[in-house]
Amino acid sequence: xxxxxxxxxxxxxxxxxxxxxxxxxxxxxxxxxxxxxxxxxxxxxxxxxxxxxxxxxxxxxxxxxxxxxxxxxxxxxxxxxxxxxxxxxxxxxxxxxxxxxxxxxxxxxxxxxxxxxxxxxxxxxxxxxxxxxxxxxxxxxxxxxxxxxxxxxxxxxxxxxxxxxxxxxxxxxxxxxxxxxxxxxxxxxxxxxxxxxxxxxxxxxxxxxxxxxxxxxxxxxxxxxxxxxxxxxxxxxxxxxxx
Numbered sequence: 727x728x729x730x731x732x733x734x735x736x737x738x739x740x741x742x743x744x745x746x747x748x749x750x751x752x753x754x755x756x757x758x759x760x761x762x763x764x765x766x767x768x769x770x771x772x773x774x775x776x777x778x779x780x781x782x783x784x785x786x787x788x789x790x791x792x793x794x795x796x797x798x799x800x801x802x803x804x805x806x807x808x809x810x811x812x813x814x815x816x817x818x819x820x821x822x823x824x825x826x827x828x829x830x831x832x833x834x835x836x837x838x839x840x841x842x843x844x845x846x847x848x849x850x851x852x853x854x855x856x857x858x859x860x861x862x863x864x865x866x867x868x869x870x871x872x873x874x875x876x877x878x879x880x881x882x883x884x885x886x887x888x889x890x891x892x893x894x895x896x897x898x899x900x901x902x903x904x905x906x907x908x909x910x911x912x913x914x915x916x917x918x919x920x921x922x923x924x925x926x927x928x929x930x931x932x933x934x935x936x937x938x939x940x941x942x943x944x945x946x947x948x949x950x951x952x953x954x955x956x957x958x959x960x961x962x963x964x965x966x967x968x969x
Contacts, residue, residue: 733776734794739801757803761793764802771799778882785840788875807875812864823916827923829874834891842884849885851943852936858883858890863897888932892940900957938962
């Protein structure tokens with residue numbers, strides 16, 4: 727698919743339905759049968775994100791289909807994928823933790839087989855020419871009827887697959903887990919098994935070589951808590967599964 731991939735424009739955006747979910751900078755609303763509207767609260771254009779999703783989908787990767795986008799890029803209409811996130815599935819079915827680790831690793835493998843489109847920027851760490859997501863963890867995988875689907879492509883770039891894997895590693899091992907006390911407790915006890923299952927299916931040596939550089943970049947994220955930063959450095963120092 728050419729890098730000049732065009733996305734249909736919305737024209738006038740009609741009022742969306744009820745709020746379904748919200749993330750760091752966008753809200754997800756119902757938007758008619760089989761569709762959702764993703765609206766950026768910060769005024770950020772999601773055009774390249776939409777183009778990346780369609781590019782990945784054209785290469786057979788599981789992403790929501792893009793329907794249209796507003797002229798300014800702040801409203802994105804896309805396929806509705808019903809199902810729990812992988813994180814929610816881990817909370818409700820903790821006995822699937824090793825399976826989910828393998829599923830996540832396969833999603834990384836499949837993604838990194840794809841050459842990055844020319845319109846994407848280079849990754850902030852590690853040179854390379856593969857398509858990397860840079861946020862591919864259980865919160866961004868929806869377990870839909872047709873299988874796992876990857877969402878939230880705002881950070882996608884061209885880069886080294888080992889960086890994507892190393893970032894997933896530290897997020898799995900050290901990231902704070904949203905949700906209620908039961909979810910946090912279950913994920914805490916399953917974290918080591920999840921990380922080990924994931925790492926058993928990837929190029930561990932390559933990811934380890936990138937780990938400290940990835941942590942140095944990631945801890946600059948102002949959205950991280952001091953505890954997350956501490957845990958990430960601990961993982962990088964000991965190259966283990968975290969606390």
